[in-house]
Amino acid sequence: MSITKNLLRADNKCLIKFIYNFGWKGLIGFNKFQKRKKKGEIFPAFQFISVTNDCNLSCQGCWVTKGEKTESLDIYQIDKIINESKKYGSYFFGILGGEPLMYKYLFDIFHRHTDCYFQLFTNGTLLSDSIVQELRKCANVTPLISFEGNETVADIRRGGKAIFSKTVQAIDMSTKHKLITGVAISVCKSNFEMALSDDFINMLHNKGVLYLWYYIFRPSGINPSYELALSAEEIEKLRTFLVEGRSKYPIVIIDSYWGADGEAFCPAAEGLSHHINPAGFIEPCPVIQFSKDKITNGNLKEVYENSSFLKDFKIDVSKKTKGCILMEDPEWLGQFVGKQEALNTSNRIDLPQQLNVARSIPSHGSTKKIPEKHWIYRMAKKRAFFGLGAYG
Numbered sequence: 097m098s099i100t101k102n103l104l105r106a107d108n109k110c111l112i113k114f115i116y117n118f119g120w121k122g123l124i125g126f127n128k129f130q131k132r133k134k135k136g137e138i139f140p141a142f143q144f145i146s147v148t149n150d151c152n153l154s155c156q157g158c159w160v161t162k163g164e165k166t167e168s169l170d171i172y173q174i175d176k177i178i179n180e181s182k183k184y185g186s187y188f189f190g191i192l193g194g195e196p197l198m199y200k201y202l203f204d205i206f207h208r209h210t211d212c213y214f215q216l217f218t219n220g221t222l223l224s225d226s227i228v229q230e231l232r233k234c235a236n237v238t239p240l241i242s243f244e245g246n247e248t249v250a251d252i253r254r255g256g257k258a259i260f261s262k263t264v265q266a267i268d269m270s271t272k273h274k275l276i277t278g279v280a281i282s283v284c285k286s287n288f289e290m291a292l293s294d295d296f297i298n299m300l301h302n303k304g305v306l307y308l309w310y311y312i313f314r315p316s317g318i319n320p321s322y323e324l325a326l327s328a329e330e331i332e333k334l335r336t337f338l339v340e341g342r343s344k345y346p347i348v349i350i351d352s353y354w355g356a357d358g359e360a361f362c363p364a365a366e367g368l369s370h371h372i373n374p375a376g377f378i379e380p381c382p383v384i385q386f387s388k389d390k391i392t393n394g395n396l397k398e399v400y401e402n403s404s405f406l407k408d409f410k411i412d413v414s415k416k417t418k419g420c421i422l423m424e425d426p427e428w429l430g431q432f433v434g435k436q437e438a439l440n441t442s443n444r445i446d447l448p449q450q451l452n453v454a455r456s457i458p459s460h461g462s463t464k465k466i467p468e469k470h471w472i473y474r475m476a477k478k479r480a481f482f483g484l485g486a487y488g
Contacts, residue, residue: 098346102306107274109235114276117213117236121187123479128185133367138400138407144190144371144382145169145177147202149443151194153219154255155244156324157282159316159383160194163443167374171201173391177372178209180396187212192382194374197222206234215240217280219254220266228273240278240309241266243300245287253286271304279305283334284313284324292337297345307348310338312460314423316383318444320454325423328458335466342470353419356477358465360418365410370400377441380409383422385442386433405436419461426454 103111122142129141148168149160178189191214196202206214213236220241231237243263244250250259270277279300283291290296291310300308312331315322326334335358341349355361363369364380371379377387378399388405400406412432413421421429430451433440440447468474 099306099348102301102304102346103276105271105274105304106276106306107232107235110232110274110276113213113236114238117187117211118238121185121213125185125187126479129368132184138367138403139181139184139397140186140367140369140400142186142188142190142369143177143181144192144369145174146192146194146371146374146382147174147196147199147205149194149374150198151219152198152221152256153195153259154319155219156253156255156319156321157284157313157315157317158319159314159385159442161318161443162194167443168199169372169374169376171204173376174201174205175208177391177396178205178212182212184397188215189213190215190217192217192371195219195222197227203230203234206231206237210234210236212236214238215278218242218266219259219263221256221259221262223266223269225269225273228269228275231270231275232273238276238278239266239270240280241270243267243279243281246290249286249290253284267300267303267305277305278307278309280309280311282311282313284321284326285330286324288326288330288334292334297341297347301345301347305347307350309350309352310334311352312420314383314420315455315457316422322455322457325455325457328462331458331460332463332466335460335463339466339469342468342473353460354466354468356468356474358467360459360461360463362413362418362420362461365413365421367406367410370406373441375441377439378403378406379441380406384429385440385447386436386438387441388436388438405438408432408436417459417461419459423457423459424461425456426451427456 126141132139149162150166197218216237216239218239218241244253247260251257281291313324315325338349338351371382373379376391378389379385379387389399389403393399417424430448
């Protein structure tokens with residue numbers, strides 16, 4: 097079965113919303129972002145919103161820390177983010193947690209903003225038949241279900257029980273109800289072989305999954321698990337696999353790290369996307385949990401325009417690397433946020449000290465350039481924000 101056939105299996109309303117809200121509006125929104133960037137104006141093409149830091153799992157390398165109490169964005173704050181973003185052509189939003197399905201106003205967001213498109217980052221364990229049916233009614237949401245390993249690896253990676261079977265069940269349920277369904281995998285040493293296997297991709301395709309999003313594992317949080325980090329050779333092997341796989345497999349393969357010509361880039365340093373955490377702080381990206389700006393500080397456009405922290409981050413990080421500064425030089429990052437007097441927004445009081453002693457590891461910026469071969473992917477990466485996510 098081809099990509100097109102899997103796409104056409106989707107519910108008609110879901111398909112229309114995907115093509116128009118995500119595809120057409122996304123293209124226009126990205127073009128508007130490029131024009132703003134040329135003028136020196138600041139407002140991201142799209143934003144990732146962590147609606148809550150509550151979660152039912154405890155994953156290795158997860159940067160989300162609950163702290164003394166659960167933090168969640170107020171529904172009216174989310175409305176403000178989305179409504180102000182629409183003014184600048186931004187209609188696509190990544191909805192993160194914690195586990196966003198634990199946020200009680202989640203479906204209010206989707207129903208209130210039918211002209212937008214949302215990517216729901218979920219571990220899948222809470223996806224029920226009723227939830228999936230409601231997502232189908234909304235039609236403007238694509239669940240991106242995390243798949244972290246086989247029967248043994250998944251439980252260790254996610255800190256739970258029977259995670260593999262629950263994930264498979266979630267995928268089956270989502271595709272059964274004809275949602276535009278995606279799967280994400282954070283590639284690390286324990287799932288590397290599976291992630292790059294024909295069996296894994298063909299299994300997902302046969303279940304009706306439309307797209308597969310590859311991330312590189314980033315050690316972070318209370319349990320960073322540095323032993324799972326990929327080597328530079330493994331990252332290059334992954335990149336080669338992605339380029340070759342786009343012409344080989346009948347599934348859309350997405351990455352968050354390389355442009356059309358194989359050049360590494362950081363979406364946050366490019367100003368392409370930023371992250372809003374459950375307390376309303378604007379962070380460069382989800383894993384760099386420092387901020388000097390909050391959505392309650394005024395008009396969102398003005399907050400971005402007046403952010404010396406984000407401006408300096410883009411300039412200074414671009415001088416250091418095109419890859420991930422957190423992975424390649426955590427000590428430098430600690431010094432940078434210290435000089436900026438940025439607030440630690442992680443709920444981990446020792447985060448600044450952790451950066452000072454954290455290991456430097458390879459990132460996607462550590463590999464040679466391997467250009468895209470497939471013309472569709474080259475065009476999509478140059479003319480749209482396809483595959484240029486920031487969540488990785």
